[in-house]
Amino acid sequence: MKYLVAIATAAVLVGGLGSAAYAAAPSDTPSPAFPAGPPRWGEALYGEIVTRDDDGRTTVRNRQRGRITELSGTSMTVGSADGTSWTWVLNGDTEVRADGKDDASVSDLKAGDDVMVAGTREGGTRTASFVTSPPPDLGELRERLKDLRKGGLPHPRGLDLPAFRS
Structure with missing residues (x-):
């Protein structure tokens, strides 16, 4: 069940990012900056x-x-x-x-590790809430979700989980 929730959550996050970014397009008229159809997003490096x-x-x-x-x-x-560097505060949370x-800790991380980190920013200070190494391959998760849905997995919005309720 934990695996299913993780995949469904990743799918919502990936789908949500695409929807929010696509909705930000200034018009429905195709242009080089905003091509027609669903956007093709590469690997997300960082964002706010x-x-x-x-x-x-x-x-x-x-x-990030x-x-x-x-x-x-x-x-x-x-x-x-792309060369962007951010410093993150690590704390007991x-x-x-x-x-x-x-159940890993900060001591399990080391320089050179590939990571995905998420947290909050107040002023110029970023505080890490979550760090994972290695970072999840969202493209792979997306493909696994497609395979599972072919086998009858409901769309995440159809799941009766608090995270998916409006």
Whole structure:
């Protein structure tokens, strides 16, 4: 069940990113910058999104995929394939998954590891909520989900899970 939820969650995240970015296109008229049809997105390297909770408070959320270039007990610097480097604060609330272990810690990470990190930004400070090494191959997860759906797996929106309820 945990595997199914992880795949469904990844599918929603990948689908959600595509939908949000495609909705940002300025017009329906094809152009070199915004071709007709669904967008073809390459590997996401990093990004930022602002969310608002029920109380109206906004939170800036960041994601980054790359390689750890520097690491201490309280921070790490991750460099993405295009040369962008962000430094992330690591604390007792940072969840780490490394080498397939769900109960890993910051000490299981090392410089040179490929990671995906997610967290929040306040001002110029990014705080990691979650780090995984190696990062998930979302393209592979997307293909697995397609294969599972052919076998009768419902669309994630059809699952009766709190994360998929409107």
